[in-house]
Amino acid sequence: MGPPVNVPELRASSAHPAPAHGAPHVLPRSALLGTAAALFALTAVTVAAARLDLGSASVAVALAIATVKASLVALFFMHLRYEHRFHLVVLVGAVLFAVLFGAFVLFDTAQYQPDLRARETAERAKVR
């Protein structure tokens, strides 16, 4: 029978970061600066888009640009592009559940909106 794995001698011999998990991915300077430049440019784009009169599409445009910006932050600054895939699953999973949560709440509140308005009108009439 060999000794249990958790003995100090063995631990001392594994002082090098475990190669099993891969060496740390060090982001090159160009990737960091390029990501920041893209984020600054997209900030200018979102400000410019808001000044155009896009009507009801303006929210969608603003959210699309913000999503691209957030993805750049996640993929490069948070190095998700180089990480274990499961970390991406955790983040995207949380966002998907938030979207699901939002969709149901919006459907629900839209359902009782007419009743709410009718009640408001009735209360106003009573005050007068």
Added chain:
Amino acid sequence: MATFAARHAPEHAAPPPGEGSAFLAVQFEDMGTQLATGKLGIWLFLASEVLFFSGLFLAYAVYRAHHPELFRYASLFLDWRLGAANTVVLVSSSLSAAWSVRAAQLGDRRGLAISLVLTLALAATFMVVKYFEYSHKLHNGVGWGAACHPSPEILASLPAAARALPVPEHLGTFFSVYYLMTGLHGIHVLVGMALFVWLLARVRRGHFGPGYWGPVDAVALYWHLVDMIWIFLFPLFYLI
């Protein structure tokens, strides 16, 4: 690892603690397992943060979906130039936070200290701008909920088209959502600042290097999430 040890050999007789195993917690076999476990833990925490903020984003979505005209009017009280400036400040701080992780991984202690100080300074700049925005509004009666009675001065500063309109009855609802969302975000910025001070104190003690940079990475990941949330708050409040 060897290059880090070699570079610091004249100053440290013993290998610097940044080399690693001095910070191995009892429950882990090796530094690699500790790092991977810590990373997963941070990502799960960030997922819970996304869900935490999602409730407030949803409050925003519900109010805006049913009262678009109120949101269009109320956003005129916000100065988009200050919002854009703060976006630039926060994106820059994210860059310097990512830079600090790179410096720690490469064993560049000077670069690590400089990038952390820069991140802290940019975070403080963000809060100063936010302070001026909040105090300007609160001094002019633009509070939340029922406490929203804009002063004649601030109403006079609105664009001509808005001045012609009567002040909406439920203006305070917009500002409740505004103060809650930006306030919770601001609290996250303050927590991040405290974490950067903690990291800096540990950098001074020579804790981080190529063998041990997990805490720098964890705080940077948290900071990037705070940046991501602001990336959504900026167009949703300032650019309607």
